[in-house]
Amino acid sequence: MDMVDKELARELRDKIEKDTITVDDIPKYLTVIKEVAKESEEIQDEIDGWVKSVQFKVKDKLDAWISFDNGEVEVKTGLKENADVTLEMDEETAVGLFSGKVDGASAYMAGRLKVNGPLPDAIKFNMVSQIIRDELQD
Numbered sequence: 001m002d003m004v005d006k007e008l009a010r011e012l013r014d015k016i017e018k019d020t021i022t023v024d025d026i027p028k029y030l031t032v033i034k035e036v037a038k039e040s041e042e043i044q045d046e047i048d049g050w051v052k053s054v055q056f057k058v059k060d061k062l063d064a065w066i067s068f069d070n071g072e073v074e075v076k077t078g079l080k081e082n083a084d085v086t087l088e089m090d091e092e093t094a095v096g097l098f099s100g101k102v103d104g105a106s107a108y109m110a111g112r113l114k115v116n117g118p119l120p121d122a123i124k125f126n127m128v129s130q131i132i133r134d135e136l137q138d
Helices: 006-018 023-039 041-047 091-099 104-109 119-137
Strands: 051-058 062-069 072-077 085-089 113-116
Touching: 006 023, 006 119, 023 041, 023 051, 023 062, 023 072, 023 091, 023 119, 041 119, 051 091, 051 119, 085 091, 085 119, 091 104, 091 119, 104 113, 104 119
Parallel strands: 051 085
Antiparallel strands: 051 062, 062 072, 085 113
């Protein structure tokens, strides 16, 4: 993580380890994905050829999105018009998913995570998120 804001990455790593990450940290987490994607061969391999946008809707708390376009990543808060997949969840589920404490498939099966759009895209984002958590540990 040479060019990634090391302070931001360290802050997120510490919050994940101490279980103090909040929904307000999700935009920072998405920003770290964007930055790490520029440098990580593993992330580039995962998103190569993937042209999709993922909208996150955390009930009454946050709307944010991330888009992938052949290795380029864009992140914003708010709503993305025509997102390819929308992930809707409550705050507890969102924090658990981004910290890795909640399994996406389990949350989906339990009805805590609603996926509007192609399920494989939600699964791919989950893989990217896992790679990021692994990178933060390095």
